[in-house]
Amino acid sequence: MKEIVIISGKGGTGKTSFCAALAQHLQDDLVVADCDVDAADLHLIFEPHNSLATDFYSGVLAHIDPLRCIDCGICAEKCRFDAISNASGQYTVDAVDCEGCGYCYHLCPENAISLKEQMVGQYMSSETRFECTLVHARLGIGADNSGKLVAKVKAIAKDTAKDQGKSYLIVDGSPGIGCPVIASLSGADYVIMVTEASQSGVSDLRRIWELVKMFQIPGALIINKADINPTVTKQLHSFAKKEKILLLPEISYSDDFPKAISMGQSILETNPARWQPVISEIWKAIKERI
């Protein structure tokens, strides 16, 4: 089983649309993991059903028992995240600012502080209308455990792929280069980067590629909206050549992408005559490499 991660650095370059098309192209020989856990969208196309949902607990939140608190203020003074204050006349913990380090719990001379396990999200394993299993998740608002949830989603998806005897695990990653992306990359066999022919696309691709190189994972590049700026597309070509990134067939600017999303479809369903040959050519090139 090979694990292929789709990332972009920049948001909105077509990662999810490409991922849906690829999943449909591979028919039933894969499991898909939606690892963009704080803005997961694949389910809008996959229509998951018969979901098996599990609550995800990670990290703790401090709580001060007002009956035990003697207002000494040590916790507030030592908290590096300024999460404790007595603005209300009573020492309380701000749930948004608390990082769950537990330092205050150890410091409190009256044992007035307890640490509560936090339910920060939910992960689901679902059947889909594409014959493949989708493992996806929902992260709670403002949660800082997205990396851990991504790792969980990937682990479940990997086990599922092995159990079902599938050849591929396709992972839809999140934008950026931080913790959820790092968690998506860890253990991957191959990376497909989807960028767009814009200055921002180039800048973000350079940063994400630096990160991918740290993991020593081979990568391929798809340039989306390649025709909107031929100069930038040329720059991307030479960057790929210099960095030994496999250049996949490019995609030209097309309203089929938003159209497909609006209909809850993959681009292969919205306009098969145009996209079937492109996706199949892209997949052929990737398959040769892995």
Added chain:
Amino acid sequence: MRLAIASGKGGTGKTTLAVNLAIKAKEKQSCLLVDLDVEEPNGGIFVQGDLVAEHEARRAIPDWDAAACTLCGKCPSWCLYNALIKLGDTILVMPNLCHSCYACSEMCPASALAMKPDSLGTITHRRFEGLDFVESRLEIGLEQASPLISQSLAYIDEHLEKHDLQILDSPPGTACAMVSAVKQADFVILISEPTPFGLHDLKLAVQTVRELGIPFGAVINRDGIGNDEIYGYLKEEKIPLLAKIPHQRRIAELYSQGAMLYKEIAEIDEALEDILSYIGRLR
């Protein structure tokens, strides 16, 4: 006035809006633009200008002192991030897992875990035709964006005098990084696009800013693609629609070149006027 521009979904036009709004706003008021999308900052593509200051942002992580350590084994049990591991007669520090809470350092009975500075990224201050522009850039390979975002906001409060308008370009998503960027804002503009993806992620962003208790409004970009569902949602939820930006291939082309859009596209100039006058009425 601190205005944050955020979105659930990536690539909906946050940076485009932030940059164009800032350049236009500075014609009539003092304005500061801050790029807090520290993982992938792009404001600098559109705003260059002269370097005023460059600051290396650092955080503190524990540095294990083998000679002082008594190997009592308490620190790994205190660290809830699993950033400290006892391996035989060694304490390993995992910098990427550390949240700089100082618990291990300050509680160590042998004072064997002094905190030392560790690079987080850079904060750059530039000035472009009267606009102050601060960009923060996370070091590649680091996992946590939030500490750099908080430091960038502290840097602005400390080093820059008050501007009439501060515009914060936030990271995408609704997780900790986005919350760190918007939580101290007076008003948040959520920018999205009229597709089911855009609507779904907008709803998450709305939930987030509502939970934070910050007033907000919406801007819809690429009006004309997708469907009208998002407008129905805004109406139903009584969320003010500040402006619509039309879907045009020409806009994508200009953006791809790093051009200032409102100077070329009349509809964008009008949209910015509408947004600025809405913001003006809030004061």
